[in-house]
Amino acid sequence: KAYQGIELNGKTLAVIGMGRIGSEFTKRAQAFNMKVVAFDPFLTQSRADEMKVSLASTPDEALTGADVVTLHVPMTDETRHILNAERLSLMNQGALVINCARGGLIDEVALKAAIDTGHIAGCGLDVFEDEPPSAEHPLFTLEKHISFTPHLGASTNEAQENVGIQVAEQIRDFCATGEIRNAINMPSMDAAALNELGCYIDIASGLGKLLAKIGPDNPDSLRISYHGPISKKDTALISRSVLTSFLEAARSDGQVNIVNSPAIAKEMGLETIESTINAATEYSELVIAELKKGEVSYRVSGTVIGKSPRIVEIDKLYVDINIRGHFLVVKNDDRPGMVGVIGTELGNAKANIANLSLARNSSEGSALTVIELDAPLEISVMSKIRDTEGVIYATGVTL
Incomplete structure (x- = not known):
């Protein structure tokens, strides 16, 4: 009886920190039929569902009723003694504590x-x-x-060799396919997910660029919303792409990239929000980007039709345009002759029209014209169109 142990089957494991190591630990625990409750402030509900873990909103919630706890977080002022006497008392009688992360996460006296x-x-x-x-x-x-153990971490003969191989493979995969793995300062996405969501990353880039052209200077917030099956996926990289392309188009200093865009948004006072939409829409899946300044909002939406990424809404007006090309976007009073006036200016400039999409808002008395062109318009031509009576705004954008 001195060596009698316990079964893992049916026990509850609290995982504090669901990064790479915490996630791998979770897989192994689930193989023994353990129930996993995870706390990580960066873990989305969709990712938790995908990993088949219960998502706790606080460490206390994760630890309450746990039979085992394993820690996988960095050592910061916020995480020092994250496992203290009070939290240890929340665990079940006879619980076990594991810490292979950082010293100081546990109050050792407690x-x-x-x-x-x-x-x-x-x-x-x-x-x-x-x-x-x-x-x-x-x-x-x-x-x-x-x-x-004496702070061994992952120190094995195989680990020392594999770390070099993995670094080389990760750089190779990024250069060949754009796959990002184990990044510390941006959302990661493996090749399978990148292949599945690649069209939506393209859409995100287009939405951000378009918002920068039609939206106001110094906006207060940028909200990225998801509708349909896409909302159940890990959308972090899609949201980051919307933000990055918006800032790239809104600023001219060339200093924005997908890594530093959240920090730049914070410096600008631009709040970024991610949400899901359950209301019915015209499309089974939709990505919506909305820019707000005060009470005024500017909204654009995109989806995948077949295998083609499309922008399907601008300023609450339905359109259907490709995600690639040079476009003239004009919002104007809804009255006869406006399309003809714009077409005349384009004809005088010898600008060839490749495609055209029209929409109108009868209650507002406005209309939207999106014209795909073979090449960007000259500044002088754009100025003439903007100065046309009845034009609310006109902008050119290359997607």
């Missing part, structure tokens, strides 16, 4: 006390708050139900 009372049955630690720990460390006085 852990020792919880093991002494029997509330915590034991612990496995690869790291300590002070390293190397002194010979008089209180946890070293425990005689059973403990396992300590």
Whole structure:
């Protein structure tokens, strides 16, 4: 009986931190039929559903009723002693504690006390708050139900070789297919997901550029919303693409990229919001980007029709345009002759029209014309169109 253990089957595992290592730990725990409750402020509900884990909104929620906890978070002021006496008490009687992440995440004095009372049955630690720990460390006085290793991390012969191979493979895959893995400062997406969502990343880029052209200067917020099956996917990279393309088009300094765009948005005071929409729409899937300044909003939407990414809404007016090409976008009073006037200006400039999409808002008394051109318009031609009586706004955009 001295060596009698417990089964993992049916036990509840709390995973604090669902990055790469936390996710891999989760897979292995699920293989033993453990129920996993995860806390990670960056884990979306869609990703949690995909991984078949329960998403907790706080560490306390994750730890309540847990039989085992494993920590996989960085050491910061916010995470220091994230596992303290109060949180240890939330776990089930006889729970186990594992920390192979960073020293200082656990209040070691509180852990020792919880093991002494029997509330915590034991612990496995690869790291300590002070390293190397002194010979008089209180946890070293425990005689059973403990396992300590000297901060080995992933130090194996195979790991040392594989890390070099993986770095080379990741750079190769990014250069060949655009696949991003294990990035520390931007959303990651494997090749399969990139292939599945690639059209929506193209749409995102177009929506951002278009918003920058029709929207106001110094907006307050940018909301990216998802409708339909796309809302269940990991949309972080799509949202980042909308933001990046918007900032690239709105600024002329050439300093924006997909890595630093959130930081630049924060500097500008631009709030970025991601949400889902459950209301019925004309399309089974839809990505909506909405820019707001005060009470005024500008909205564009896109979807995939067949295998073709399309922009299907501008300023609450339905259109159907390709995501690639040179476009003239004109919003004007809804009255006879407007399309003819615009067409005349284009003809005088010898600008060839490749495609044309029209929409109107009868209640508002406005209309929208989107014209695909073979080449961008000269500034002088654009100025004439903008100065035309009845034109609310006119802009050129290359998608």
